[in-house]
Every structure is written in C-alpha cells, then in structure tokens.
Amino acid sequence: MSKLWGKKTEIEFFEKSMSFATPEQLFYVSDENRYLAYWPRGYKGKKTTLQSRNALIGDFTERWTRDLIQKVVNSKGLFAVQGAICKEIALPNNSPADVVISKTGSVHQKPEDILAIIEVKMSVVWNWELKDDKLICLGDYKTHQGNPGLLRSDSMLKAIGKSINIRVSSFKASRIPIVIMGNTPITNNYYSKVDQLKIAGIVQGFCSINPEPLDDNGENIKKTKENGFYRYDHFNELQEFFDNLLSEERSFFSSMKSKKELGHIIELANKEDSYEKKAERFLKLIKE
Known part of the structure; x- marks a missing residue:
C-alpha cells in the first residue's frame, strides 16, 4: 500500500537534496554551528533567512504528490501531470497547476481533458538537525518557530486566490474540481472559511x-x-475521495440575480423532463 506523508518522506527529501545542494542551502546555521531545519522554540541567538530551500521542497512535494496521485488514478487510465499549463483557465507558463488529473500526459493541456486540479501547499513539517552527516528529528511543528504547510496564512491565501482566479477565468473551468493538498492541519481561524469555500464550490476541499x-x-x-x-490517514481514504470526485461531472455556478429572475429561471428549467436536463437548462440560463 502506498505511504502518505511522514518523517521518512522528509528524510528522503533531505537525502536527495544533499546530493546536489549544500547543507547551508537546506538548513539554518545557529550560533553554535548547528544545522537546523527550523529555529527551535526558545532559540534566542542570531537568526538568518533561508530562501534557497523553498524551491527545493516545492519541487519535491509537487513530484511526490504527482506520484501519489498517479497511483490513485492508475486503474482509471488517467494521468497525474506536474506543472500543467492551460492558458484558457488561468494556468499560464509562469503559474501552472502544481498537479492535474488528466486524460492526457502532456504538460500543455486542454480544459476538456483536465478532470481535477491539485494545488500543493506542503513543506518540511518536523524540525531536523544535520549532525555528523546524520539527520536527527528534534520534534514536531509545535517545537519550532516555523509555520509549515497549511499552517501559514499566506499559503492559505495564495491557494484561495489561485482557486478563485481559475474559477472566474472561463466557463470551461466550471466543471473542474480544485483540491488544495497539504501536509499539516489548518489553524482554527480557517475552519469556517474552508467550509464556506467548499459549500460555495470555489474549491472541493483542503486536505x-x-x-x-x-x-x-x-x-x-x-x-x-x-x-x-x-x-x-490511509491511502484507501484518499483513493475513495478521488473516486467520488471523479465519478460524476460537476458544475460550478455563481450569480447575483433578483429573486424574480431566479424564480423565472427555476420555472423554465423545471419544464425539462429529467434531473440532468433540468440542471443543464438552469446552468445555461443562469449564465445568460
């Protein structure tokens, strides 16, 4: 069974990265010359910034997510594609989708081939020390000063902003589910917000x-x-979620109309003879 994110995944990230990056590009260096993934809680020494790790962990987590999602959709004959470009739905070269589930394996995608968009918001979760060429886990995210993954407010806001941008880019994006995938919990400030975003159909979930x-x-x-x-908590849970997500075509719709207009649209749509046709008529009329 495929493994989800854990300490072994982070060890893999550091070990692979150290084959081409220096320790100084991956770790903070403390006053005591300790190489640390994050500044520990209570650390009062001199601090420096570390930007070089961002690109490395970003690429690693996107590739890792692509490989995980490929296992999810293998049996369906679908493709998980990293860095997918589709200008028609606001996914240009300089801001591609992190991962898409698609009918084709090409980086250059058509809206009709994209079945789901996954935005990846992950980072190193635990604190690690590199000592004598060995990685030592110092503790979870409550023991250090970092805010990894979805615990960062700017990560949440960027994910929400990009999702809205995709949603309003074209009617062709209305049928494509969007999922924000992280490797941490969210803060309680966002509990009601993520629920409202799902209810509104902007995203189909943060996870x-x-x-x-x-x-x-x-x-x-x-x-x-x-x-x-x-x-x-288990691969099977994730598999079930995507099976349900991909099982039926969905449509995002939003509008600001008077009750009279809405009533008229509902009345016209209700004349159709099946639920599917009623929905199609409603969606067509609400866009006019």
Missing part, C-alpha cells in the same frame, strides 16, 4: 495527507464541520 503531524499521537483536527478540511 492533509500527513496522518500523524504531531509526535506522541498529539491531538490535531481530522475534519471541519462541513469537510472543507479533511485529514487522510
């Missing part, structure tokens, strides 16, 4: 694929009230 982000089985949120955020 974490890190079953145990806290050591010693520390308490962390499994899901929000309306499942706007959900933590997947």
Whole structure:
C-alpha cells in the first residue's frame, strides 16, 4: 500500500537534496554551528533567512504528490501531470497547476481533458538537525518557530486566490474540481472559511495527507464541520475521495440575480423532463 506523508518522506527529501545542494542551502546555521531545519522554540541567538530551500521542497512535494496521485488514478487510465499549463483557465507558463488529473500526459493541456486540479501547499513539517552527516528529528511543528504547510496564512491565501482566479477565468473551468493538498492541519481561524469555500464550490476541499503531524499521537483536527478540511490517514481514504470526485461531472455556478429572475429561471428549467436536463437548462440560463 502506498505511504502518505511522514518523517521518512522528509528524510528522503533531505537525502536527495544533499546530493546536489549544500547543507547551508537546506538548513539554518545557529550560533553554535548547528544545522537546523527550523529555529527551535526558545532559540534566542542570531537568526538568518533561508530562501534557497523553498524551491527545493516545492519541487519535491509537487513530484511526490504527482506520484501519489498517479497511483490513485492508475486503474482509471488517467494521468497525474506536474506543472500543467492551460492558458484558457488561468494556468499560464509562469503559474501552472502544481498537479492535474488528466486524460492526457502532456504538460500543455486542454480544459476538456483536465478532470481535477491539485494545488500543493506542503513543506518540511518536523524540525531536523544535520549532525555528523546524520539527520536527527528534534520534534514536531509545535517545537519550532516555523509555520509549515497549511499552517501559514499566506499559503492559505495564495491557494484561495489561485482557486478563485481559475474559477472566474472561463466557463470551461466550471466543471473542474480544485483540491488544495497539504501536509499539516489548518489553524482554527480557517475552519469556517474552508467550509464556506467548499459549500460555495470555489474549491472541493483542503486536505492533509500527513496522518500523524504531531509526535506522541498529539491531538490535531481530522475534519471541519462541513469537510472543507479533511485529514487522510490511509491511502484507501484518499483513493475513495478521488473516486467520488471523479465519478460524476460537476458544475460550478455563481450569480447575483433578483429573486424574480431566479424564480423565472427555476420555472423554465423545471419544464425539462429529467434531473440532468433540468440542471443543464438552469446552468445555461443562469449564465445568460
């Protein structure tokens, strides 16, 4: 069975990265010359910024997610594509989709071939020390000063902003689900927001694929009230989610119309003789 995110994944990231990057590009260096993934809580020494790791962990997590999603959709004959470009739905060369599920394996995509868009918001979760060429785990995210993954407000806002940009780019984007995938919980400030975003249809969910982000089985949120955020603890859970997501075509719609206009649209749509045709007529009329 495929493994979800965990400490072994982060060890893999550092070990692969150290084959071509220097320790100084991957770790902060403390006053005591310790190489640390994050500044520990209570550290009062001199601090420096570390930008070089961002691109490395970004590329690693996107590739890792692509490989994970490929296993999810293998049986359907579909493709997980990293860095997909589709200008028609606001995914240009300089801001591609992190990962898409598609009918084709090409980087250059057509809207009709894209079945889902996955935005990846992951980073190193635990604190690590490189000592004598060995990685030592110093503790989970509550023991250091970083805000990894979906715990960062700017990561949440960027994901929301990009999702809205895709949604309003074209009617061709209205049928494509958008999922934000992270490897941490979210802060309680966003509980109601992610639920509302899911209810509104902007995104189809924020999720974490890190079953145990806290050591010693520390308490962390499994899901929000309306499942706007959900933590997947097993590959089968993730598989079931995407099976359901891809099983039926969906449509996003939004509008600002008077009750009279809406009533007229509903009346006209209701004349159709099946639920599917009623929905198609409603969606067509509401866009006019």
